[in-house]
Amino acid sequence: MNAATHPSTSLHCLSYWAQKTPDRVYLTQPFPDGSTQDMTWGEAADQVARMAAHLRSLNIPxxxxxxxxxRNSAHWVLADLAIWAAGHVSVPLYPTLNGDTAAYILEHSEARLLFLGKMDGTVDGWNDIKGILPVDLPLISLPMSPRRDTPQWTDIVANTAPQPMHSPSPADLATIVYTSGSTGRPKGVMHSFQSLISVADGLKQLFPVNQDDRMLSYLPLAHVAERAAVENLSLFYGFHLYFANSLESFQEDLQRARPTLFFSVPRLWMKFYLAINEKLSPGKQKLLFNLPLVNRLVKKKVLTQLGLNHCRAALTGAAPLSPEIIAWYRNLGLELLEVYGMSENFGxxxxxxPGQTRVGTVGVANPGVEHRIGDNGEVQVKSPGQMLGYYRNExxxxxxxTEDGFLKTxxxxxxxxxxxxxxxGRVKDLFKTAKGKYVVPVPLESRFNHPKLEAVCVAGANQPQPCALILLSEETREELATHSNHDELERELTEVLTRVNAEAEPHEKLAFAVVVNEPWRIENGMLTPTLKIKRNVIESHYADRMAGWYDQNRRIVWE
Structure with a gap:
């Protein structure tokens, strides 16, 4: 698609590809029984038109x-499109929400109907959410929904004749995206069709994307990053979009998709990195990567094991990823590009x-974006993807x-x-030590790297010095559970602590590092649905133990 032909909204993109390449496969959906279903552009547009006709028949205002x-599925995307095609506004909810937050969003958004998709209560919040759904809220179940006592998508599209779809204006409200709520109640970010499509429109000026590309959708579609980088790009460029079935089948799903473009978040890039280290130790990697005749073969094999050997560009965003890890991937030959955006500017x-990467930065402003640093050191951005505002929160x-239209990030x-x-760092993440000095935790966290660490949170407000709370990788936790001797790991962590402190200002030097016992998960509230740490929750969880850890006067503390 070029500038001359490009439709004005994501919904118009669907119609464009359905007319131009109706028999080309758009969506591939795997199912728990191991089967897969392909859906062409023509079939996708037909189902959307039929569901939109049904929604209009309900006489919703x-x-x-x-x-x-x-959870992500082909029919999640179709439901999103059907909502627009009926002239309504879509409000996605994270599948991992707890019941209280889900109830708040349904009430605050004034939702008139709910599409219920792939949920089972194992890796999502269905067991908590199912009890809070308002009895008077109409439901429509997508394939793989846990509810069979509601109208089913499959039955509706089979029994409803398609009608011409609504044609939205670019300025119309398209969706309300609720923030992941790392602090406080989620906010409803309102986006127009114009802000949605601006991502794809701007991307074509950065590097070429075409209908022959492939992507795998597995991060929450309720988040702007996946919605922008995967759903909207596939609609704009008309490429093949695959879905993951489960965590257990992820490698199989990845091998099926053979993505040419790939998007992930730092926590998962770390997990991939740790998984490779389990199979090929950092020491062996260093040796093999330095052998002239062997290094290319080994690196290609590693990328193949990751399922990324066909990938010509990969993106990381939503949270910082340490420069060392980015450099490791780029050394493998993966064009890993750090990007930056927010819910408020649709990412x-x-x-x-490509070819202009500066590791340790999030790059330069995208086409059409203005940026500046405010008086307090805060990044301010004006973007074509800028929100219309927060829903019911002027x-x-x-x-x-700002008064001149810049977003305070x-x-x-x-x-x-x-x-x-x-x-x-984050303005709100700054904290003062007992000495009255401000500590910026993010740079310290990004430098605290070790192959067996999964996550780090720097804390210590009102303490003499900050400290680091560190979570070991799942494999390392299991290994230590069977072999209680952790002297070698403690020595290595002490070396990391010393290295971090050597680069830190005196008031930022870490007094110690605590190896915590309890994993940080979405389910226990310590991670957001996009796998960022909830700093305030983590700090609160360990607050009553802080004084005792400082009293131990040790470099490495084992909880």
Missing amino acids: EHSNIALLG YSHSNR EKTREDL GDMGEIDSDGYLRIT
Whole structure:
């Protein structure tokens, strides 16, 4: 698709490809029984038109908010499109929400109907959510929904004649995306069709994407990153979109998709890295990667094991990924590009570009984006993907936008002479030690790297010095459970602590590192649905133990 032919909204993109390449496969959905289903562009548009006709027959007021809950699936995307095709606004909910937060979003968004998709209560919040669904809220079940006592998508499209789809204006409200809630109640970010499509429109100026590309959708579609980088790109460029069935089948799903473009978040890039280290130790990697005749073969084999040997560009975003890990992937030959964006600008802000990457930065401003640093060191951005505002919260909208229309990101940063942006922390993450000095935790966390660490949280507000709470990888926790001797690991962690402190300001030097016992998960509230640490929850969880850890006067503390 080129600028001359490009449709004005994601819904128009569906119609464009359905007319141009009706028999080309658009969506591939795996099922728990091991089977897969391919759906062409023509079939996708037909189902969307039929469901939209059904929604209109329900006489829901025009431009109503319709909720969408479920893990990623082909029909999640079709439901999103059907909501728009009926002239309504989609409100996606994270499948991992707890019941209280899900109830809040359904009430706050004034949802008139709920599409219920793939949920089972094993790796999602269905067991908690199912009890809070309002009895008067109409439900429509997508394939793989846990509810069979509601109208079913399959039956509806089989028994409803298609009608012409609604044609939205680019300025119309398309969706309300609720933030992942790392602090406080989620906010409803309102986006127009124009802000949604701006990501794909701008991307074509950065590197070529075409209908022959392939992507795998597995991160929450309720988050703007997956919605922008995967759903909307597939609609804009008309490429083949695959879905993952489960965590257990992820490698199989990845091998099926053979993605040419891939998007992931730092926590998962770390998991992939740790999995390779389990099979090929860092010491052996260093040896093999330095052998002239062997290194290319070994690196290709590693990428093949990851399922990324066909990938020509990979993106990482949503949270910082340490420069060392980015460099490791790039050394393998993977064009891993760190990007930056927020729910409030639909993820369209900054990116590193192929051949122009500067590791340790989130790249330069995307086409059409303006950026600057405010008086307090806060990054401010004006983007084509900018939100219309927060739903039912005009006060917060005014608070987060400057008078001249820049978004206050809440991130601290620096812009170098070439325009590359380096994120140095969150404004709200700053904390004071007992000495009255401010500590910026993110840079310290990004430098605290070890092959057996999964996550780090720097804490220590009102203490003499900050400290690091560290979570070992799952494999390492299992290994230590059977072999109680952890002297060697403690020695290595002490070396990491010493290295981090050597680069830190005196007031930022870490007094010690605590190896915590309890894993940080979405389910226990310590991670957001996009796998970022919930700093306030983690700090609160360990607050009553802090004084005792400081009293131990040890470099490495084992909880």
